[in-house]
Amino acid sequence: MAQTSIDVVITHEAHRTADAVARRSYGKLIAFLAARTRNVAAAEDALADAFAAALADWPRNGCPNNPEAWLLTAARRRLIDTARRRSTSDGAVPQLQLLSEELEAASAQTEIPDRRLALMFACAHPAIDAELRAPLMLQVVVGLDAKTIASAFLVSPAAMSKRLVRAKTKIHQAGIPFRIPGHEELAPRLDAVLDSIYAAFAEGWTDPGGTDIARRDLTEEAFFLAHLIVELLPAEPEPLGLLALMFYAEARRNARRSVDGAYIPLAGQDPSQWNTPMIHEAEAILHHARTLGIIGRYQIEAAIQSAHIARRCSGHNNWPAIVELYDALAAISHSPVVAINRALAIAETAGPRSGLDAMPRLAEDARLNQYQPFWAARAELLSRIGACNKAREAYDMAIGLERDPAVRSFLQQRLAALP
């Protein structure tokens, strides 16, 4: 029998409601379903089944008043059924009983308890491979599918799926807790969560022109996670630092590429292309972070961005202040990126030779060999002191390591401009 137009409308309504729930509550539902058993994969399967059941049921019986509770109940049934079928150990039965009671109580409430913070800490746990933390968070807290995540991180979907399964298995088998870390461990563990969110943001950032059609932009999802961590940890300054940093970066997105898609470095960007309301937002967030007392890596990075923007808008040379900020950053972060950017800042205050002296050494960190910004910075400084042959070599290295065609083209132009 053909669908009437009413049927189509009702089915659309069901899909829209389901999509809306997925967008705002996916992570919350997963976190709640997985918190006790620490079995994220089982929670995902149960919830997927629940969504499928919803799309079969809601067109027939209408959308429920509380769709989250409906989905939670459906997922609960499947979770418990699956576990009962598979498990024979005595230990599991009381667990399942507790889970069942808990889910029943939660379904009766209008608000489902938010366990996402614990879930985020589990995703960024030190026992999880550092490269997997951002993809994992995107999958279980945001609800992105493995294929989309794979595309963003330039990994094959099959490889990404396998790695994500391994990470979730580790959470379950190794006993990684769903817990907000205690006072002593909170700072480094929160750092790991923030690093993951920033990694997701950075993946979207390297293609600001959106020229790589196959590559998915994760900016929206990264902002979702950043806003979420700020909301869940309102007394902590570093999440605010991260959010401010992301806003500063995002505000300059349109200025990073010319109309032809050419790369424009910060020094050459047109401030009128910057998103001023977003910059004001970043300033306000950073200011609020300062009132919370404890300085941290992301707040300093945001302050550096703020200083760059201030210099471009006012013309006032504040490089010495930027060097001081990098000194503070280098004291808490041993990342080569920081050392390189600090060296470039020192070059602005004390000349290119001083900048070169401040650069990290290959002998101390062999990874720099494969690091494009290292070679690009060296090339820039070497060209400024007139060491053209060495500068040429460095530009060649940088060009060979650069993924982005626009940046590559820019470096090639600099190379060609050498005397």
Next chain:
Amino acid sequence: MQYLLTLYAQEDGWKALTKEQQEQGVAAYMAYGEALRKAGVYLGSNRLQPAATATTVRLVDGKSQVLDGPYIDSKEQLGGYYLIEVADLDTALTWAARCPGAGHGTIEVRPVWAMQ
């Protein structure tokens, strides 16, 4: 959950210590064991004899192949273990960090299969 904490260290490290330092070391391990017991998490532990006393056994083509020496020839060798029962990985990691072995070697923390 049960976790096995396996201790790896350079064997000549112990020999290089003075008698006093060795006595301190022993005392530290005793104190650690006590702490585990008091916390009610201790299931078992042992110190193993040096890697040179080890022998490996393998079946090759149905025949027993016995070789002198430890399984892996590396700078850090397996020296002992603790078996503990705790709520989750973080708790196990906290205990591992307190173990004197963490200061001069590496401790692997691995969950034990729960018996069905």
